[in-house]
Amino acid sequence: MKFTISPPDWQILCVDDDVIFTLMYERYLKEAGYQVLIADSGESALELVKIHTPDLIITDVVMPGIDGLTLSQRLREDDRFANTIILVISGTKKDGETAVQALDGGADDYLLKPFHKDEFLAKVRSFLRIKALQDEMGKKNLKLQETLIELEREKEILNSTLKQLSLISDRLEAQNEKLNVINQEQVRRFDSLVTILSALIENRLKYHRGHAAKVAEISTFVAKKLNLPANEIRQIEIAALLHEIGKFGIPDSLIEKHPKDYSASEKEILEQHPISGADLLNNYPGFETVAKIIRHIHERYDGNGLPSQLNADAIPLGSRIIAVANYFESRHRQDASADFSEELYYHSQTRFDPAIIRITIQYIEQYHQSNTDDVLNMRLYDLKPGMELAQDVFTKSGIKLMLKDTKLTEELIERVARYNRIDPIETDIFIKKVKN
Template identity: 30%
Template sequence: MNTSAAMTLDEPVGTILCVDDEPNILASLRRLFRRENYRVLCAGSAAAGWAVLEEERVDIVISDMQMPEVNGTEFLETVRQRWPDTLRLLLTGHADHEATVGAINRGEVYRYITKPWNEDAILLIIRDAFERQALQREKVRLEALTKEQNDQLRELNATLEQRVRERTAELTSAQKSLQASHERLKTNFLTLIKVLSSLTEMRSGAVAGHGRRVADLARRIALRMGLTAREAQDVFVAGLLHEIGKTGFPDTLIGIPESLLKGDNLGLYRKYPHLGEELLMPLEELREAARIIRAHRERFDGAGFPEGAAGFDIPLGARILAVAHDFESLQQGVLAQRRMDAAQATELVAESRGKRYDPSVVEAFYDIRTGRTIAEVIPEIAVGVAQLKPGMVLSRDLLSAEGALLLSADHVLSERMLKQLAEFERRAGSELQLFVKSGAADAPHTHS
């Protein structure tokens, strides 16, 4: 066996094995292919060619048809069986037509080259053969890759549903755990507020449970008025902590009824809503409750404290808390020097609507306390400005078309006020409707 390799500075393009029993043929092929930077191996017989293939990776094998012992057909047939990826070419003479056809069929020969050959033609055949090899190998690589990816996809599809179920179960469990933790935090937070409310009552001298009763009533009023659950909760928390500002009072101020406070003591006392807000403002969750606490002692008519805010400038939550606070405080003798029972306190609150309290809040409170509307208890009639007489008493607040408070409920109309209402009506260009208490100062007997 004769072997040789093309030695060039560049990496060989590919490996060719030439098999022929004539040394001059092998030498010619070696010289021709080396010029093209191919690695050339040579063998003088079929056995020698098989030995080379056992040791070397060969891209193309070129075999002569007529060789002693084993001819080209038998040689290439064995190559096809044992090294199917090696491309096979046959070198044959003009007289070997039938043998060539047999070699093509049995050895699955890619091309055959006739002797004598044309160098350009044989080089073109070799280039085509290498291109075919490259395409075939790329095809095999892509098929293997596709098969691998398809196998992975089938495995993924087979397990995807189970993975989705497992992941969904994990997420559901995590969500439930988070919800449970959140609910525990909310419960613990509210419990802490209730404990703080009890401590405030102990320090401020309030009757035990005062904060809880005020908070419960305030929340019921808020819900009756259509506030959201979150808004009603803020009102409830403000009710629990509405007197927290009193915890800094000196002992000499604790327990003195509000109606008996004077001078510096009264000035200090009236700061407690503001102090309560300052204590709670650092806690983000309590900021709305703090805002309510600051304004819960304001009055609808502007005569309250600490700012003297009036009407709808007072936060709704604070207007609600004011009613609940005063209803409880009237029964404890805090706002007045005598205690009232629940019925008396209810009626006093109702009578103060439009003055101390927002009439709409009082309506909701009165409905909760008695199951009736104030209109059912206090008869009223609707009249125009032209029907008004001095001495009539308003049963409801008089509001402008924009919602501004013009006159509060229980206001006694004077001659001067009647003239002002007539002038207001003329300038507004629309008629006013007022509600007055039935039977007051010869009110007309036209029922609303």
């Protein structure tokens, strides 16, 4: 993604008790075309930001009264400046130690005096590029919020539509050959709702991004191999896409933890999410079959599962399919290079349906192994120009930073590395292997 930075659109606040430096900042920045605000103390800076919201704040570390460290901390306490870039200026190496404290207190970077004009302006441009990226991502997040608001406004319409879809779903199970006569607008609305719910789940579960889609892919493969009717395959696919919807009721503090860090009690809480998800979907006519499938995905083939201790064929077929797909996909995320076929066979007849395991092994052999052979797991600082992404890249906060199939350039790698300091990429980056 490339941003064109228009200098007159950017406002920069310079804070320094030394008039020589404030005059120098003002001259440098105005010559570069930026709007400039000047404050000769931390106190006057705090007064200025009551009526202005600068994009970049440049402050000296050592000042009488409110110093740069305290100023940075106070600014970060104000939500208006959550995305404002703060650059602290240090006068000596000793002041540099104070600058490190400022970084811990909320500043983004520091610069030691004396510095060259070109170095100063290059750092300003670099941070404003990051600010432009932040602003663009903020707009996208705002758009998502607007979508949620619109969804709430249309709740009455959607409920009416879902009631109609419930009647249609009954006919589909008995008259699949008449699918083409169903009102296409109703189907579109239903599919749109599934898409929105799936996107909301994806956005909330940062350590599971792409997980539901992969589980749906595997589950659909198995269902087709079993020659199930088209409508039943679709119900299983939807259940796979929404199988983690019950996690909406789980606290953010638990959702944001990495799965490997769960305590035993936290795992027990998470094991209840299929029940919560099923109860939620049962409020919407048309989702009864999907809700039933989701409710029983933690049942075990030997009858020792949750919530109803169902066994063997008493467990809904869709639940048995998704249980195996979910287990394999989760294990593969922990070790992409491992072959989990033997591990799946180990759970045959106890945890999972052996027939479903056999078909899932077919999927692994037919699709997964070839994909694994063609992909490298790399960290951010191992990337090189010319490499091509095998998967989308997300930051810790959920922002999609790079798209699958993007070909990396030196400029793009540097830009992502800078943004990584603000919003880290915590997972491996998947790169396509070069074929000889």
